[in-house]
Amino acid sequence: MPSALILIADGTEEMEFTITYDTLVRGGVSVTSAFVPDVASGTAAVSPPAAKCSRGVRILPDSYLDLAHCGPDKFDLLVIPGGAKGAETMSNHPSVQELVKKYIESNKLVGMICAGSLAAKTSKLPKQPLTSHPSVKDQLDKDFEYVEEPAVVSKNLVTSRGPGTAFPFALTLVQLLCGEERRAEIRAPMVFPANTPF
């Protein structure tokens, strides 16, 4: 069974987090969420706190971010959702930067959506095709081949734009981990409107 680690922090965009988590589970992926604290606040508590997301939904993470248990030897996919404040916390966190590099080097998948794509820059990934939320485009378009597509696959880095592209992002990750047939199987019962372009 493929496995995925999705990061979450205060300020994470709850639709991007939840759509990705839920769609991966529907695809048959074993999903774990890991809380990324502000660097300043440390990780002294044993259980992670509820993440207060960008529009007020409070989500209980499955675990704390922990280099020993979050590496590419444990999961097939690392996901960094957006939400301005959550993405800032994640992209500036040294452990997240280290994880992004390790997953890419180990040929495991890394998914970034919305402002989460800033982690590609802070992790110093090489210039390659990438997208993000339009609000952070000017922080990324010099260092990457910026494209404006719902889901951009560049080898094992998958990037996307915002809550409105979270479904094509998540379905693309299911396709890469579980195959095209599985993607089609789980898409039907989600009942997208006719002519939905993904």
Add this chain to the structure above:
Amino acid sequence: MPSALILIADGTEEMEFTITYDTLVRGGVSVTSAFVPDVASGTAAVSPPAAKCSRGVRILPDSYLDLAHCGPDKFDLLVIPGGAKGAETMSNHPSVQELVKKYIESNKLVGMICAGSLAAKTSKLPKQPLTSHPSVKDQLDKDFEYVEEPAVVSKNLVTSRGPGTAFPFALTLVQLLCGEERRAEIRAPMVFPANTPF
């Protein structure tokens, strides 16, 4: 500021809950979530527990369902999300049935999505246009004028189909509560793919 109450229970579909909550907040609606316990388990605890949603995301509700504080004198909109087990708990709960009738009688909005539409039947709403998840169509198509559209507005009852229609459902609710202009304003930064039909 318009206000909305969204119900949540163990087994609620977390994408339907989160997309509706987040999109309403983006629209400028004051949103509160209320936990609906299994009738059997009672409501003895002071703070509601985390709802264990249909694909494993755990969400902390803002409050308990409580007739005195959840009525149409307090909120402009009542939302009943899907997820088979959560919708069963809600639609069979006498307080939820009473609230649905009171909101409709008070000319406040009621939104139901996916299996949440079963609450229209258990609340004995009169025959009118309605939609739901295809999996519960045969429980509803004798008592209602069943239609297969992403969002069906029948006076103050708004129904929808599944996670794939949660965005048009939530945007329709924003439009009804806050106007067409506000709907367009919040839609743009969500970055839907080109040619998305809502």
